[in-house]
Amino acid sequence: xxxxxxxxxxxxxxxxxxxxxxxxxxxxxxxxxxxxxxxxxxxxxxxxxxxxxxxxxxxxxxxxxxxxxxxxxxxxxxxxxxxxxxxxxxxxxxxxxxxxxxxxxxxxxxxxxxxxxxxxxxxxxxxxxxxxxxxxxxxxxxxxxxxxxxxxxxxxxxxxxxxxxxxxxxxxxxxxxxxxxxxxxxxxxxxxxxxxxxxxxxxxxxxxxxxxxxxxxxxxxxxxxxxxxxxxxxxxxxxxxxxxxxxxxxxxxxxxxxxxxxxxxxxxxxxxxxxxxxxxxxxxxxxxxxxxxxxxxxxxxxxxxxxxxxxxxxxxxxxxxxxxxxxxxxxxxxxxxxxxxxxxxxxxxxxxxxxxxxxxxxxxxxxxxxxxxxxxxxxxxx
Amino acid sequence: xxxxxxxxxxxxxxxxxxxxxxxxxxxxxxxxxxxxxxxxxxxxxxxxxxxxxxxxxxxxxxxxxxxxxxxxxxxxxxxxxxxxxxxxxxxxxxxxxxxxxxxxxxxxxxxxxxxxxxxxxxxxxxxxxxxxxxxxxxxxxxxxxxxxxxxxxxxxxxxxxxxxxxxxxxxxxxxxxxxxxxxxxxxxxxxxxxxxxxxxxxxx
Numbered sequence: 001x002x003x004x005x006x007x008x009x010x011x012x013x014x015x016x017x018x019x020x021x022x023x024x025x026x027x028x029x030x031x032x033x034x035x036x037x038x039x040x041x042x043x044x045x046x047x048x049x050x051x052x053x054x055x056x057x058x059x060x061x062x063x064x065x066x067x068x069x070x071x072x073x074x075x076x077x078x079x080x081x082x083x084x085x086x087x088x089x090x091x092x093x094x095x096x097x098x099x100x101x102x103x104x105x106x107x108x109x110x111x112x113x114x115x116x117x118x119x120x121x122x123x124x125x126x127x128x129x130x131x132x133x134x135x136x137x138x139x140x141x142x143x144x145x146x147x148x149x150x151x152x153x154x155x156x157x158x159x160x161x162x163x164x165x166x167x168x169x170x171x172x173x174x175x176x177x178x179x180x181x182x183x184x185x186x187x188x189x190x191x192x193x194x195x196x197x198x199x200x201x202x203x204x205x206x207x208x209x210x211x212x213x214x215x216x217x218x219x220x221x222x223x224x225x226x227x228x229x230x231x232x233x234x235x236x237x238x239x240x241x242x243x244x245x246x247x248x249x250x251x252x253x254x255x256x257x258x259x260x261x262x263x264x265x266x267x268x269x270x271x272x273x274x275x276x277x278x279x280x281x282x283x284x285x286x287x288x289x290x291x292x293x294x295x296x297x298x299x300x301x302x303x304x305x306x307x308x309x310x311x312x313x314x315x316x317x318x319x320x321x322x323x324x325x326x327x328x329x330x331x332x333x334x335x336x337x338x339x340x341x342x343x344x345x346x347x348x349x350x351x352x353x354x355x356x357x358x359x360x361x362x363x364x365x366x367x368x369x370x371x372x373x374x375x376x377x378x379x380x381x382x
Numbered sequence: 383x384x385x386x387x388x389x390x391x392x393x394x395x396x397x398x399x400x401x402x403x404x405x406x407x408x409x410x411x412x413x414x415x416x417x418x419x420x421x422x423x424x425x426x427x428x429x430x431x432x433x434x435x436x437x438x439x440x441x442x443x444x445x446x447x448x449x450x451x452x453x454x455x456x457x458x459x460x461x462x463x464x465x466x467x468x469x470x471x472x473x474x475x476x477x478x479x480x481x482x483x484x485x486x487x488x489x490x491x492x493x494x495x496x497x498x499x500x501x502x503x504x505x506x507x508x509x510x511x512x513x514x515x516x517x518x519x520x521x522x523x524x525x526x527x528x529x530x531x532x533x534x535x536x537x538x539x540x541x542x543x544x545x546x547x548x549x550x551x552x553x554x555x556x557x558x559x560x561x562x563x564x565x566x567x568x569x570x571x572x573x574x575x576x577x578x579x580x581x582x583x584x585x586x
Contacts, residue, residue, distance in 0.1 A: 043485065102499060104470070109479045122470050123523040140529060141521040143470055144501040151518060158536040179475070182482045183495035234542070235516045237463075237508040243496045254514055368496060369505030371517055 002218045004157045004230040005380060009321045010082040012075050013210040013308055014049045017059055018082065019226075023325040026333050027353060031307050033194045033206050042181040047194055049208030049309035050176060051075060065132055070105045070115055072175045073125065075211035077132055080171045083213040084133060087222060089167050093136045096165035098156055099126050100141070100148035100172040102313035107177040129171065137165075143313070146276070146367030147235065148172065149212065150316025150375055154233045156216035166218060173211035174312040181207060187243070189280055195310075197277035197303035197335060198284050198349050200342030205278045208309025212318040226328035228377035231360070232263030238370035245283050249290025251372035252364060256294055259374040265360060270299050270376075272332060272361040274323045277303020278310050279337070283366065288343035296362075302350045306336025316365040316373065327358045327379045385539050389569030393549075393581050394450040396443060396560040401427070403450050405584060416558065420446055429453055436493070437506055438474045439558065440467075444503035444551040445510065447560035451547060452511050461564075462516035462543035463504045464533050469554035470500045470521050503551060516542050525550050525561070527578040534565050534573070550582070 010018060014032030015025040025032075032049035036042075041050075053071070060074045063081055076099070089095060104122045108115040118124055126139035140159075142152045149172040156168040174180075184190050184207060191204035215222065216230075236258065238251035246252075260266070273296060275287055284303075291297060304319050311318055326333055334353045341349060359379050366372045395402045399419045400410040409426045411419055420442045424430045429449040434442060444465065452461070474497040481490045496502060501519040508517065516537055520529060534546045549562035561582050565573050571581070 103475075106475060106479075109475065111483055120472060120475070121468065122521040123468060126521075127523070138523070138526075142518065143499070143521050144504075144517070144519045145499045155518065155533070158533055161540070162532060162536055164532060178482060179479060179498075182490045183478060183492075183498065186490040186495055187492045235518065236514050237505060237517050239508040239512050239514050242502050242505040242509070243492070251514060367501075368499055369501040369517075370508060371501060371505070 002161045004160050005217050005223055005227050006230065006324060007215040007217050007222055007224050007227045008083045008087040009214040009324065010079045011210060011212040011318050011321055012051065012079045014051055015307065017055065017078065019321055019325060023322065026307055031194065031336055032208065033306065033309050041176060041178055046181060046190055047206045048176055049206065051209055067132065070108065070119060072105055072173055073128055076129055076171050076173045079211040079213040080133065080169060083169060083215055087215045091133060091135050094166040095135065096137055096159050096168040097130060097135045097139045098142060098152045098168055098170045099129060099139050100152040100313050100317065102143060102145060102148060102174055103180060106179045107175060110178065145369050145371055146312055147316055147365040147371045147373040148313035149318065150320060150363060150365045150373045151235055152317060153216060153230060153320065153375060154235065154373065157230055157233065160216065160218045168216045169213065170216055170317060171211065171213040172314040172317040174209060174314050176207045176209040191279060194337055195279035195305055196337040196339065197279040197305055198341060198343055199338050200340045202279040202281065202284060202342060204280050206305065206309035208311040210308055210311040210314045210318050212314050212321055214317060214321060223380055226324045227380045228324050228327060229380050231265060231376045231378050232259040233375040234258030235371060235373040238372065240370055242370060243368055245286035245366060249286045249293065251370060252287060252290035252366055253293050255372045255374040256290065256362065256364060259376050263376040265376055267295050270296065270360055270362050271358045272326065273299050273301040274319050274361060274363045275301050275303050276364055276366050277305055279305055285343050288345040288347050291347050292345035297346050298348050300332050300348050300350045302333055302335035316363065320363050323361050323363055323377065327361060330355055330358050332356050386567055388535065388538055388565055388567060388573035390563050390571040390573055390577060391566055391569030392451050393563035394447045396447045397558065401446065401450055408450060431510060438497035440471060440473060440500065440551060440553040441497065441503040441506045443553050443558055443560050445506055447551065447562045448507045448547060451562055451564050458544050459513060460515055460544040461513050462537050462546045463507060464518055464530060464546055464548035465504060466520040466522055466526060466530060466550055467500060467552035468521065468523060469552055471498050473553045473555065474498050525582055527575045527582065531575050531578060538565065
């Protein structure tokens with residue numbers, strides 16, 4: 001049997017350009033969400049979590065890579081370079097590359113973009129990333145709405161278990177462009193204040209941008225102090241609505257149930273749930289219903305959207321990485337923005353950052369198209 | 383793990399205003415544009431469904447191909463969806479972009495924006511056929527039987543699904559092509575990369 005581990009990791013976000021910096025910021029209660037006044041991203045101001053462009057330019061310059069890269073490519077290159085260098089694995093034909101994103105370089109469609117429209121094709125983005133690092137295999141691109149980042153870990157597992165690859169690098173990223181802000185605004189899904197997942201006065205999402213990367217490996221020699229083992233995972237569709245969550249939380253319920261069955265983990269063995277928690281009225285209510293049906297009400301739960309905003313296709317991977325560090329530090333991170341519970345079922349939202357013995361956590365994600373993904377991770381003591 | 387042999391039990395092509403099933407033409411009408419073709423095809427095949435006409439082109443294409451396969455027998459709820467294409471949702475992305483590129487003529491709409499994700503077509507198929515199952519949308523430079531084959535084999539051998547509907551659904555400007563096939567323990571065509579490629583390349 002092949003064991004599947006998550007190992008070297010990085011996140012490039014408004015809270016820092018390394019996982020350690022990002023986690024330190026969370027521990028100290030910082031948030032990357034700010035009021036944004038940038039007419040190139042949206043005609044009105046909005047609350048979001050954006051990567052500092054000067055920091056990104058500096059980081060990419062330091063790497064001395066040749067080429068003319070888009071903003072998203074720069075974010076992904078900076079993040080993935082860190083993980084590939086730390087992992088120190090030769091990029092042979094047994095090493096895979098998975099890229100997950102919802103919109104890729106969609107900003108090249110804007111009038112006045114210096115890049116040709118061809119760059120909007122995700123396979124072109126994939127080829128750019130592959131060529132920078134010299135991967136032997138063609139990139140596998142996963143574009144499955146807001147579960148993309150977490151689903152990519154499931155996909156990586158398939159390649160390891162089947163022996164197609166020994167190691168898979170996963171990089172996930174999305175940009176907060178005018179395309180995305182205008183779309184979510186048309187849905188009236190944006191909050192006009194910092195988001196408040198699960199709270200009674202929650203009024204919608206904040207958007208955020210991030211690139212996150214991780215090594216998924218079956219090699220026990222390649223683990224880090226915060227490594228976790230993937231015990232079980234599942235994706236399930238609500239089969240209910242393309243843009244609204246199921247009223248019964250059916251897809252999320254089934255995905256968690258299946259993941260727990262595969263992991264052979266019972267409800268009382270879970271120490272922590274890193275939930276999706278976008279802070280829209282319907283999403284958070286749906287999650288509470290699903291967790292209640294699963295009898296997971298008592299398990300300490302947070303949403304990390306208050307720190308990073310909703311980072312779309314990257315959110316599942318970013319939040320899994322934060323979960324790895326949460327376990328390693330034996331610390332439950334406060335669900336930023338939470339005050340008074342505002343969902344119809346009692347769930348245990350973490351209201352302040354505190355120490356706790358942590359061993360196993362559940363990560364969930366849900367997205368447009370009715371998709372829900374759940375994965376269960378266990379601490380590995382290296 | 384004991385690996386049972388897997389088979390392609392049926393397959394469907396939609397291209398050049400023609401739908402074919404297992405290599406036989408079901409419907410063809412080149413007198414109309416894509417939307418008109420979808421309408422008459424759905425009527426002809428008795429798979430008409432009011433929601434079909436609200437979908438974007440990619441979801442219409444994917445639904446038409448999926449209906450041809452799944453309506454044959456009542457779809458099992460545990461039919462996973464593993465789809466792929468080249469253009470992602472760019473056909474609709476361009477429409478959303480056009481709606482926001484001029485501040486004097488600004489008309490973004492949630493009913494268009496929701497289709498700016500390729501996996502929405504998986505949601506549409508799941509709703510119609512009530513599939514609470516695994517789904518994943520991949521993007522590749524071209525039709526890629528190796529990766530479809532590997533993901534499908536994994537899902538079936540590891541009991542993540544009982545059957546898998548997989549393939550290629552691409553809509554880019556005026557060019558479109560769908561090729562879907564159903565994989566399970568039953569059927570006559572061996573589920574191999576060669577057989578997938580052969581069926582994909584066949585004229586019908």
